[in-house]
Amino acid sequence: MTSTVQKSKVAAWAAWDWGSAAFNAVATTFVFSVYLTSDGLFTDATTANSHLSWGMALAGVVVAILAPVSGRRADDAGRGVRSVGIFSFLVFLCLLGMFFITPDSSLGGTTMLLLGIALLGLGNIFFEFASVNYNGMLNYVSSPKNRGTISGIGWGAGYLGGIVLLLILYYGFINPEVGLFGVTSENGLDVRVSMLIAALWFGVFSLPVLLNPPAGYGKNKDGKSAPVLETYRRVFRSIAGLWRDSRSVVTFLLASAVFRDGLAGVFTFGGVIAASVFGFSNSEVIRFAIAANVVAGVSTIIVGKLDDVMGPKSIISISLLTMIAAALGVFFFYGNGKIIFWSLGLLLCVFVGPAQSASRSMLARMIPPGREGEIFGLYATTGRAVSFMAPASYAVAIMVGEAIYGKGVQATVWGILGIALVLLVGFLLLLPVKTSDMRVDGLDTFDDDTTVPGGAFPG
Template identity: 35%
Template structure:
């Protein structure tokens, strides 16, 4: 059990560094650089590009939702956890590096979308095995702090890789001068993201993990799926765990919708320019990372569930302030305050499941954890879009996010508080 796990600071630092590594992919590829490059320069026009990009990302999310629990069951049954992590990491890194060959106005749009989809699936599956390592490496009294520190490092890694890409490769007057007629300066940033992930993941991937995995052997697919089915059936008898996963599904959907629509809201309601929206997004990520790290010790002292409750209450208050803001300055203040509590809600969710999961089911349950973050990813954006359309107001539409946070909070309060032992 995690409660008897001795502290392994060296291994835990390697574990946290993996968060620093994998954040390069969502930041550079999925959000800022490749997404814009594909819609503006690869696709025939931005409308077609946006439609194809949304479809590809949605399908990748569906694949992750379906494969996450299955991959976790295979790892729990077959052992070789580090090998699974290595394979999933490679499944992200290699297709990401291959994006270098995606030229502007490409004749075949399926290949780049397929590469991004495979890489996204690899990254999400890697997170299943990576997250499940936390209770194996950290004692119960330190799970919260390491989860928070890792999440904070993740925000830092994504931003640092993005800034290196922008100032080192993409901008006019970049440190490294590359041809622009074939977008080499932009395409090089995709290789940078792949190299960043591989380099900073290497310390964990080459580490000797404590304890012994079951021999990797062959894939026991039928036995693994049978175990997964028993776990799913057993969730009905594990009411607290089931309620937590559903609650997380609701408030995580709200967080994802916030990041998806925050820039749209800022531009539409306050007429912020693209540069201002980008600066706001960077600021939001900075405060989220700082918040995750700052709340790490609180997680271990008050428990993960109580930390999430505090974060959700603060998100409701700061989110309401952002929606009621009448000036750009007040919106910035409320938005950056909101960011402080985004990271703790995410990091404490990981540590709560790490404390709740039986050792023999960790990978399976973190697979379900991934599923709970993907299963209703469409819900928040759909509700915000409908509410905005019918009300004619972006403020009313964005208020849906508050409703999802409130619903998640109400359900989370029915989950018994965890009580970490041996505070240090």
């Protein structure tokens, strides 16, 4: 029987995922980034998109270099909870700062654009650093028997939280000519106020896990970490050790990096394909985004339970194969109109969350106590290292389509094949991974229920 305290810790942990939508959905995807790149607002759309892409690329490089070291230092000092708190607070400050990014400023549009991109880039860096140790908490709010369920609850909460917040912002401030409290679009006030609300949303929902952290996480440490250069040496030794003794772990890190980039591409380019190929209006794109996030969130929570029955590798494999089939269906039957994108596009979204959640639970199952931050740091690094694959594959596929058909819808729809190809490569890399061989420091956490202490919902 699960105690109330244990349930409360799971709820507190999942609340951070719920609140994280303020940054992922509002700042990065649907609101602030769109605001920055709006044609003629700060500068022309082409220039704004170019600056934004370079800024995000630079942020990705910083994360790739520093994430494992940040996680390892927090592990060594037993300061994982503090690390989540510090970096969450810095994300909160970045969201607050976005309120001051105004197109009508004496500093000039280009300067304000660059400041906005800087806040978004820094926010991405701090968010990734917070996520490293937040993900590391999974082992302490779950047991090996329910790790997939708990991971699914958290990941699903992130999708659902994003929908709730987007609905509040869209219908309360962005869509009406005069929103709540008399807010209008003049000088970007509707978006800027939305960022204030997003900051408060993230701040409030970050607090539960900081005030009620998982039992045992970061305990039995002396509060000290090695110097930065020594930490780098330790991380490199760990990577070498993984390659020598736990090659399946390294293979999984590579496979997951590839297919996670494909999963990200589904949401990144889904709206583009909806508008440019199927003729969705802006309002239709938003309605599809809401529906997509709802089905992704609900399916992630439901399929999380199957993760514990079938195993995470099976969930990932089924999800990837289904998504590849759905993507091919969109490509071959796009001529039948919007119904194809609504049906097969939503089918794609059904499996995005379960694949992401199962990937997190699969990695968590192989990490012994005290190595969570470091290994999830490597997880972040490998993901960033291949983050070019989906955009590049999407672009190259469209180029092939243009070579065959010329510019137009027939060429643009080829982009979906680029995303499907990345998912297929990730699936093929996953095939040789044997969960029975996935050990870190010789501990096989798939078979040993004693590896992780004090999980919630025991048994």
